Amino acid sequence: MPNRVCLVHYHEIGLKGKNRSTFENQLVTNLHRALRSFELGEVKRVSGHILVTAANGHVSDEMAEAISQVPGVARVSLAYLCGLDHVEYSSAAVRALREAGDFYSFKVHARRSATAYELHTLEINRLVGEVLCEAFPDKKVEMHAPDVIVYVMVVQGSVYVYASSRIGVGGLPVGTAGKVVTLLSSGFDSPVATWMVGRRGATCVPVHFSGRPQTSDTSEWLCRDICEALAPSGVIGRLYVVPFGDRQREISLAVPQSLRIITYRRVMFAVSERIARIEGAKALVTGESLGQVASQTLDNIAAVNEVVSLPVLRPLIGSDKQEIMRRAEQIGTYELSSQQADDCCTLFMPRRPETHARLEAVHAAWDSFDHDAMIGDLVEQVEYLDYDQCPSYRAPKRWRRHHRELGPALSSANDVFDTE
Ligand code: ATP
Numbered sequence: 001m002p003n004r005v006c007l008v009h010y011h012e013i014g015l016k017g018k019n020r021s022t023f024e025n026q027l028v029t030n031l032h033r034a035l036r037s038f039e040l041g042e043v044k045r046v047s048g049h050i051l052v053t054a055a056n057g058h059v060s061d062e063m064a065e066a067i068s069q070v071p072g073v074a075r076v077s078l079a080y081l082c083g084l085d086h087v088e089y090s091s092a093a094v095r096a097l098r099e100a101g102d103f104y105s106f107k108v109h110a111r112r113s114a115t116a117y118e119l120h121t122l123e124i125n126r127l128v129g130e131v132l133c134e135a136f137p138d139k140k141v142e143m144h145a146p147d148v149i150v151y152v153m154v155v156q157g158s159v160y161v162y163a164s165s166r167i168g169v170g171g172l173p174v175g176t177a178g179k180v181v182t183l184l185s186s187g188f189d190s191p192v193a194t195w196m197v198g199r200r201g202a203t204c205v206p207v208h209f210s211g212r213p214q215t216s217d218t219s220e221w222l223c224r225d226i227c228e229a230l231a232p233s234g235v236i237g238r239l240y241v242v243p244f245g246d247r248q249r250e251i252s253l254a255v256p257q258s259l260r261i262i263t264y265r266r267v268m269f270a271v272s273e274r275i276a277r278i279e280g281a282k283a284l285v286t287g288e289s290l291g292q293v294a295s296q297t298l299d300n301i302a303a304v305n306e307v308v309s310l311p312v313l314r315p316l317i318g319s320d321k322q323e324i325m326r327r328a329e330q331i332g333t334y335e336l337s338s339q340q341a342d343d344c345c346t347l348f349m350p351r352r353p354e355t356h357a358r359l360e361a362v363h364a365a366w367d368s369f370d371h372d373a374m375i376g377d378l379v380e381q382v383e384y385l386d387y388d389q390c391p392s393y394r395a396p397k398r399w400r401r402h403h404r405e406l407g408p409a410l411s412s413a414n415d416v417f418d419t420e
């Protein structure tokens with residue numbers, strides 16, 4: 001039996017000039033990382049596709065599934081790798097069509113990028129088509145909209161034959177769009193928002209604000225599990241956790257009840273922006289969706305947004321909860337987000353939060369405590385955990401001077417950052 005390989009297809013829109021090789025190289029690197037638990041052969045560029053082979057010559061369905069989850073992958077085909085002999089690739093076409101499931105009509109689609117090959121695509125179509133008609137006498141050849149297309153691709157001395165493909169997550173390879181800091185709670189929305197910007201090529205650095213020590217650390221563990229669930233797709237570089245409970249208590253004592261949430265959020269945004277600047281991230285990301293809860297009215301979004309100058313991306317702003325939950329199921333975070341955990345958002349909640357904050361009142365509340373000192377202190381207290389499935393993640397430069405022990409617990413970053 002001929003060897004079985006994966007042909008990885010990606011969308012080529014916008015991939016012109018230099019962009020294209022950057023994109024392809026990053027995708028090759030990311031696929032290598034995503035497949036490291038398998039016995040790999042090679043991962044290399046082949047004529048507008050990426051070829052993945054296994055050490056034993058036969059890639060598995062599991063490998064194809066892992067490949068399909070990597071951002072930048074539009075489709076994955078399990079192909080037979082044959083030589084230029086038409087008898088060999090025609091019989092591979094029979095196998096491929098047999099594996100294609102239920103179908104009534106089919107056609108052969110040959111392509112060649114090696115012009116030196118003596119047979120033209122029309123001849124290949126005819127030769128392979130004849131063999132298939134003989135092997136499947138009760139099936140019909142249909143040129144327009146057949147149920148199955150058998151692809152025969154001639155490239156540099158080899159022929160790849162496949163009849164079915166698995167749909168990939170699409171998007172762009174992580175690492176081609178720069179770095180973002182995402183505000184991650186253990187709710188449904190922000191894990192989905194994180195995945196979405198990751199799928200568009202951003203290297204994600206989530207920051208979670210925990211209610212510790214005023215609450216338990218359950219939300220932190222849920223966020224770690226969420227990052228673990230997202231990590232195989234390569235989108236997560238490092239998770240930061242900020243113990244915010246004591247500072248929330250201070251805020252709750254200092255500002256009017258109705259402005260607590262807005263004030264917490266302003267501190268969270270300001271701390272996240274400081275982390276983003278240390279990380280060299282170019283934007284913040286939240287899971288906000290317009291009008292979903294009190295803090296997500298246009299007035300309140302504006303009242304929080306004004307404390308930062310980096311762009312704030314809100315990929316879910318126009319999504320309904322149902323759509324977000326469906327996506328959470330697809331990306332494997334639904335069950336985790338269904339679990340209840342107190343985090344900083346449930347701590348010291350006001351009975352009636354402001355839904356249309358007036359800026360003068362927000363500013364008066366903001367100036368009623370030393371917010372600069374609080375933000376600086378919180379940045380110094382951050383803890384973090386690295387995820388090594390993200391090859392494009394680079395830790396901040398200052399970090400490299402220090403040795404870091406890996407362990408199951410979050411590390412303290414006190415000694416890492418010289419905060420301003
Ligand atoms: P989510 O489902 O993401 O928790 P939500 O519907 O509960 O969102 P909010 O609680 O208003 O909405 O949070 C809005 C956004 O603020 C979240 O999507 C997330 O980006 C950020 N956020 C909320 N809580 C936290 C937290 N504890 N740590 C970090 N970011 C948070």
Ligand code: MG
Binds near residue numbers: 185345
């Ligand atoms: Mg929430």
